[in-house]
Amino acid sequence: MMNIYKISVPEIFFGRGSLKYAGITARRLGAEKILFVSDSGLEKTGWLDLIFEILERENLKWIKFTTVVPNPRDLDIEEGARLYRQEGCDVVMSLGGGSPMDTAKGIALLTSNGGCIRDYEGANRIQSPLPPMIFLPSTAGGGSDISQFAIITDAKRNIKMSIISRTLVPNISIVDPILLMTNSEGLIITSAIDALAHAIESYVSLLASPLTEVRSLKAIDLILKHLPLALKYRQLDDLENLAIASTSAAIAFSNASLGMEHAIAHSLGGMLDVVHGLIHPILLAPVMRYNLPVCVNKIAKFGEIILGKRLQTDESTAHAGIEKLEKFCASLNVTTRLRDIVSDRETLPLVCQMAMYDSCLLTNPRPATWEQMLQICEEVW
Amino acid sequence: MQKTTKLEDLIGFGHTKLGFFGEVQKKVQELQASNRELEQKRQEIQAILDGITDVIVVVTPDYRIQSVNQLFHSVFNVNTAENLLCHKVLRGRNHPCPECPMQKALETNSLNRGLSIIPLNGKNSHFEITASPLRDKNGHPESVLLLMRDVTMEKEYEAKYLYTEKMATIGLLAAGVAHEINNPLAAISGFAEGIKRRMPALDKCLGSSQSCRILADDFHEYIDTILTECNRCREIVKNLLTFSPRKQPEFLAIDINDLIEDIVKLLHHKLKHLPPGTVKLDLDRSIPYVRGISAELKQVILNLILNALDAIKSKGAISIHTRFEKDRWIIISVQDTGCGIPEKNIQHLFEPFFTTKPVGQGIGVGLSTCYNIIHQHDGEINVISQEGKGSTFEVKLPHSCD
Numbered sequence: 001m002m003n004i005y006k007i008s009v010p011e012i013f014f015g016r017g018s019l020k021y022a023g024i025t026a027r028r029l030g031a032e033k034i035l036f037v038s039d040s041g042l043e044k045t046g047w048l049d050l051i052f053e054i055l056e057r058e059n060l061k062w063i064k065f066t067t068v069v070p071n072p073r074d075l076d077i078e079e080g081a082r083l084y085r086q087e088g089c090d091v092v093m094s095l096g097g098g099s100p101m102d103t104a105k106g107i108a109l110l111t112s113n114g115g116c117i118r119d120y121e122g123a124n125r126i127q128s129p130l131p132p133m134i135f136l137p138s139t140a141g142g143g144s145d146i147s148q149f150a151i152i153t154d155a156k157r158n159i160k161m162s163i164i165s166r167t168l169v170p171n172i173s174i175v176d177p178i179l180l181m182t183n184s185e186g187l188i189i190t191s192a193i194d195a196l197a198h199a200i201e202s203y204v205s206l207l208a209s210p211l212t213e214v215r216s217l218k219a220i221d222l223i224l225k226h227l228p229l230a231l232k233y234r235q236l237d238d239l240e241n242l243a244i245a246s247t248s249a250a251i252a253f254s255n256a257s258l259g260m261e262h263a264i265a266h267s268l269g270g271m272l273d274v275v276h277g278l279i280h281p282i283l284l285a286p287v288m289r290y291n292l293p294v295c296v297n298k299i300a301k302f303g304e305i306i307l308g309k310r311l312q313t314d315e316s317t318a319h320a321g322i323e324k325l326e327k328f329c330a331s332l333n334v335t336t337r338l339r340d341i342v343s344d345r346e347t348l349p350l351v352c353q354m355a356m357y358d359s360c361l362l363t364n365p366r367p368a369t370w371e372q373m374l375q376i377c378e379e380v381w
Numbered sequence: 382m383q384k385t386t387k388l389e390d391l392i393g394f395g396h397t398k399l400g401f402f403g404e405v406q407k408k409v410q411e412l413q414a415s416n417r418e419l420e421q422k423r424q425e426i427q428a429i430l431d432g433i434t435d436v437i438v439v440v441t442p443d444y445r446i447q448s449v450n451q452l453f454h455s456v457f458n459v460n461t462a463e464n465l466l467c468h469k470v471l472r473g474r475n476h477p478c479p480e481c482p483m484q485k486a487l488e489t490n491s492l493n494r495g496l497s498i499i500p501l502n503g504k505n506s507h508f509e510i511t512a513s514p515l516r517d518k519n520g521h522p523e524s525v526l527l528l529m530r531d532v533t534m535e536k537e538y539e540a541k542y543l544y545t546e547k548m549a550t551i552g553l554l555a556a557g558v559a560h561e562i563n564n565p566l567a568a569i570s571g572f573a574e575g576i577k578r579r580m581p582a583l584d585k586c587l588g589s590s591q592s593c594r595i596l597a598d599d600f601h602e603y604i605d606t607i608l609t610e611c612n613r614c615r616e617i618v619k620n621l622l623t624f625s626p627r628k629q630p631e632f633l634a635i636d637i638n639d640l641i642e643d644i645v646k647l648l649h650h651k652l653k654h655l656p657p658g659t660v661k662l663d664l665d666r667s668i669p670y671v672r673g674i675s676a677e678l679k680q681v682i683l684n685l686i687l688n689a690l691d692a693i694k695s696k697g698a699i700s701i702h703t704r705f706e707k708d709r710w711i712i713i714s715v716q717d718t719g720c721g722i723p724e725k726n727i728q729h730l731f732e733p734f735f736t737t738k739p740v741g742q743g744i745g746v747g748l749s750t751c752y753n754i755i756h757q758h759d760g761e762i763n764v765i766s767q768e769g770k771g772s773t774f775e776v777k778l779p780h781s782c783d
Contacts, residue, residue: 008397101603124396126399129400167394167396
């Protein structure tokens with residue numbers, strides 16, 4: 001549809017031990033006192049102390065903000081912004097998965113632009129530069145350390161707001177796979193599936209470009225290969241490959257955006273506080289089937305990767321690929337029925353109606369009504 | 382949602398990560414604007430400071446000049462004063478001045494005033510100095526603001542006023558004494574005349590013996606002495622009476638140049654013993670008349686010339702100038718290259734009975750009489766003298782109004 005592409009990425013440090021650059025990069029960005037955003041679970045792992053030692057070596061001060069909850073709400077972020085101002089911080093650093101990092105983005109946004117999160121919902125509404133952000137992803141999945149998205153729950157309306165802006169791309173992303181060593185099996189699975197969903201949806205997205213497609217495909221390939229190995233052996237090599245996959249998928253989806261599956265997932269998460277990573281194994285396959293008629297060759301390409309070969313036609317390759325994905329998910333011991341994570345079937349129509357407003361739906365290759373989405377949800381109830 | 386998001390919005394071609402460059406530029410612009418504003422404020426304050434007619438100096442406790450106002454440069458004739466030592470700039474001293482009011486201001490952390498005499502262009506200038514400490518936020522003095530007001534003129538007026546007062550008091554005293562002496566003097570002189578008139582009769586009564594003749598001669602001599610001394614006293618008293626206030630006499634227009642030439646002629650018998658050209662006249666013919674009493678002014682000028690002749694002791698020169706100054710004053714100056722007057726004597730010069738001449742050669746009423754005469758003519762008499770080099774007496778008289 002277009003022949004001009006654009007891709008926004010942060011400066012990325014990747015590799016084992018790359019954590020040690022946290023201090024020097026912060027100092028380079030002018031830090032004196034850092035607002036450090038993380039969650040209580042990570043505090044227990046001891047990683048925070050390690051990072052604080054690194055910061056101390058650069059004579060940096062920091063203040064902790066670790067009351068982050070999953071699916072962060074605008075109210076939590078306002079509290080963080082108050083802390084930032086009150087303590088006179090100058091750089092935001094975050095260690096965590098999607099929740100702490102999106103919280104950190106929200107805090108950076110409010111401290112420099114004022115107002116409340118709701119004012120910035122949608123695309124390109126941020127007017128002033130944000131304080132420097134340095135993100136250290138602790139999972140291989142969310143990709144908030146790479147993306148121009150922040151997903152924050154509006155506590156009043158109970159919806160997940162998507163804030164999209166180049167300015168939300170952090171200055172520095174430090175991807176150190178060593179951090180993944182303390183991930184639980186469940187966290188490794190949900191993160192990897194999150195990354196896989198990013199890769200698949202960005203690949204068929206209307207905004208997919210040659211710059212993003214290769215990254216989507218590479219991510220799919222790496223996750224399918226290394227997730228089972230990582231679960232079985234817990235070797236750093238496999239975890240590192242999952243980190244590469246997650247980062248690649250994030251580069252792809254940040255610039256190509258996502259699709260219907262994420263629109264529904266955001267809606268579910270906002271209304272019912274469902275953990276993001278658990279929704280994908282349920283919805284990915286049916287959404288792919290729905291999209292198949294308009295992008296059969298792309299889904300066939302996916303099938304070729306997951307099957308390791310091409311079948312006779314694109315169509316058969318695509319179908320076989322989706323079936324293989326379903327088996328793959330099932331093998332991971334995660335639920336593939338919606339009823340297991342949603343308590344009330346009656347809420348589904350409303351969930352789908354709300355999903356109509358999600359900007360992810362814009363880039364879905366095949367247009368959809370809320371009824372069509374509801375039908376998909378019903379299929380996997 | 383305020384606005385439906387489109388695919389183009391997601392790509393965001395028109396949007397890039399908002400960076401620091403723009404922010405920095407904005408900040409730089411803000412800083413430049415506030416800098417301009419501050420500069421303007423500074424100039425306004427500087428203009429106010431420059432408008433103040435006192436010298437303003439800010440000095441650090443170690444006597445370094447921090448800043449000064451414009452006036453400082455012109456008064457002390459320096460181009461840059463900042464960072465220099467104040468005692469060096471103001472007085473050319475290598476050590477702080479002992480009377481410096483700033484030390485006390487620093488010690489007491491309060492305002493302190495003082496008077497200081499600072500030599501400027503070869504003349505002593507009087508400065509009234511107010512030193513007020515400039516305090517830091519803890520209230521400790523950081524530096525001192527010195528306000529220096531040149532009060533030389535005021536000091537001169539004050540001195541002149543005191544001198545005039547003193548002379549008036551002395552004059553009153555002298556005139557009173559003169560009046561009181563006049564009566565007994567008249568009696569003494571009258572009775573002495575009476576005795577003198579009766580001397581022929583007394584001669585006859587005395588015989589012609591030698592002892593009688595000696596007695597008669599003694600009487601003649603004594604009475605003559607009494608009368609001579611009475612006359613001397615009368616002269617003194619007459620001079621002293623010039624001190625007493627009198628009614629405005631009839632002033633006439635007088636050509637001062639003619640008057641001076643007359644006096645020089647009068648002194649011909651004295652001047653002919655001196656080398657030619659000893660007395661030089663330099664008279665401005667264009668000066669207007671003065672109003673006054675010819676005889677009194679003649680007495681003043683004669684007195685000044687005779688004093689000058691005494692001072693040069695037959696060698697040296699006297700020059701007499703007349704000129705017209707500032708549309709108001711006629712100046713008569715009598716300058717000699719004689720012995721000059723010691724500094725300590727100058728302040729007493731016009732007091733009655735002050736004399737440096739040996740006993741019997743003058744009683745010291747000459748210059749005090751001159752002073753009174755000139756003052757009664759609404760003029761001034763001043764002297765500049767340097768010991769060993771000579772003196773200049775300057776008489777200022779107002780010109781005749783017509």
